[in-house]
Amino acid sequence: MIKEVEIVCQPGQHQDEDAIKGLAAAAVKTAPKNITAVKILKRSIDARGRKVVYRMQVRVYINEPAPQEHHVVKYPNISLAKPVIIVGAGPAGLFAALQCIKQGLKPIVLERGKDVKQRRRDLANINKQGLINPESNYCFGEGGAGTYSDGKLYTRSTKRGDVNEALKVFTDHGATEDILVDARPHIGTNKLPQIITAIRETIQNAGGEVRFDTKVTRLIVSFDKIKGAELAGGEKVMADALILATGHSARDVFEMLHHQHILIEAKPFALGVRIEHPQEVIDQAQYKCADRGPYLPPSYYSLVEQVDGRGVFSFCMCPGGIIAPCATDFNEIVVNGWSPSKRNNPYANSGTVVQINLEDVPGKEGDPFRLLNFQKQVELAAYQHGGGNLVAPAQRMVDFVEGRVSRDLPVNSYLPGTKSIGLKEVLPKFVHDSLKKALPVFGKKMKGYYTNEAILVGVESRTSSPVKIPRDKETLQHPQVGGLFPCGEGAGYAGGIISAAIDGINCADAAFKYLG
Structure with a gap:
């Protein structure tokens, strides 16, 4: 028999397996010896009463074994597949890249900043000397603003996609499973860089590309459709779909779009x-x-x-x-x-x-x-x-x-x-x-x-973008440019790591449909 119930624990009991088992047994009205396993589904702190307690939603297995759970996604090799350009390696861009791979597309991620390891030097210069590198800072670089600004994974955007599936991507790449159950999940700035690096390696191992110090200066558009992106050095990267996931602080991207007469608001x-x-x-x-x-x-x-x-x-x-x-x-x-x-x-x-x-x-x-x-x-x-x-x-x-x-x-x-x-x-x-x-x-x-x-x-002042890049509600494409998918916080469609990640997934799915 399997039952789901809520139990209330005192601080300290929430980490004690025997205490949790005893409370679960009392909740389902059976002896502790009949409980074969207890799986914590959600955990939160309740400080409303005189004493602070932990509330847990648990799944109780009574006289039957809990199923073995394995969540390891195998990504196919897409090195020779149809390309999709992804501008920006923040959570929206990285999750879009992973989803492209699942859909059999080859992501080419173009990031203006540096990888997480190289970013650290620039952040040290900011904190110790007040020196800003406009291409590598707390906002620009691998993992985007979230990598070095906390890693809070709490979101109210539950209707946009599967929050748990997004969280599992983080646990697959090194985050603790606590984030799957805590009401306000959090990774921490000290641990996020390793996780972001692992996600990038997954993309590369599947045949995708991730390029740093690569700034997009112009979108290549022909007959109102995306054909690629031009880089600062003049190189052109060609693809029929482009996911624009540049974050809320990439002001030059807004200027680029406006200069090209691509609608922004x-x-x-x-x-x-x-x-x-x-x-x-x-x-x-x-x-x-x-x-x-x-x-x-x-x-x-x-x-x-x-x-x-x-x-x-x-x-x-x-x-x-x-x-x-x-x-x-x-x-x-x-x-x-x-x-x-x-x-x-x-x-x-x-x-x-x-x-x-x-x-x-x-x-x-x-x-x-x-x-x-x-x-x-x-x-x-x-x-x-x-x-x-x-x-x-x-x-x-x-x-x-x-x-x-x-x-x-x-x-x-x-x-x-x-x-x-x-x-x-x-x-x-x-x-x-x-x-x-x-x-x-x-x-x-x-x-x-x-x-x-x-x-x-x-x-x-950077709570969200003061500019929105419009898109169609159904196709997620820009209303003027086919194959252009505005994405994440910078386009005005997310407000945090998880909502941006989910938006990246949705844009990748939309690009897959567009490319046929």
Whole structure:
């Protein structure tokens, strides 16, 4: 007999097989000796009551063996198959490449940045010297922005595709199976590079190509159909289908499309700051205890509020994390966050951002760069007020709300350094005012959140792309160019690693149908 039930475990019991077996036996009303196996399907932390507990959805096998599960995908050799160009080696591009192979197509992945190993040197230069390489940074390079910015795999995009199948690709390439059961799965920036490398090797071993330091400067279009891509050195790579998965920060790609009279559109996004607290403040607020102990992970939070009809919300929350400099060009400040797999740093940070709509930004109607230029202006202002070398403008939380420039700043995780500035000098007024109203409200929702121990670091501006590349809902092709498949975050169709991966899979399937 097989039954699926929910069990509730105390912290510590969730790692004890005998305890889980006993709880499962009680739930199905049988003796523990009759339980032959218990498979955990989902696991989450419930901190709503006086005591924090783990809730688990489990499959219980009663007097019968559990089936042996093997999830090893064998990819065919496609070295001589019909090619598909994939521009960008982020999660959308890599998962599109794997799906192309499954469909019997040869992916040719063109990545402007470096492989994960070579990227590390450029990231070290960013953090230690404030030096930006516009082609290799936290956003550009193998694995995209996700590789070195946390690896959170939580998504609400469950209707777009099979989330579990996407997660299994990660476990097939070295991730722990915890990501298959945790409610908020997470790999960690320290472990993602090896996994991304393994995915690339799978693509290459099947006969696909992955080329680094390879920048696409023009799409080759004939009679309104894709025929290939031209590279920075003049080389032409030919194929009848192209998946454009370049991420939300590849501004030159938007300019390239516009120059070629390929339709792009302005898209709403969100902008604000990254807020960092001591992790213990968040733990005490969420777990309602002075010490979370060894069996509870560093806590996260999710906050949202409507301020004068405008959304203000936390975004990309990183328990035990680091604030990272994520600019992709000179003279701009962009911050993001990441966590190692153990989430064992002493700080918790989260983007806290305000919704930006088309009507918020003056400009010519129909200008596709209207919000992108607005984004650029804020990032430039942050750089100028920081004083250079990627030093970021910052302010203590209560000082920000009460309109004081902070006399000093708390020790924080942002390595290039912070400078005390009134952030009203950097942020657009409506963004500043919305945050000013929302933060005390967040403090009422979560005890301890509203404190001058917290630091606001500007600016969190790359929450999503401010430009959308349109596509047909059925064919996923650009409405003007046959065989062009806008894909992932950069095209406006994803918002994280898993949603981008699923979109890559869907675009690969659409390319297969198109090529017949």
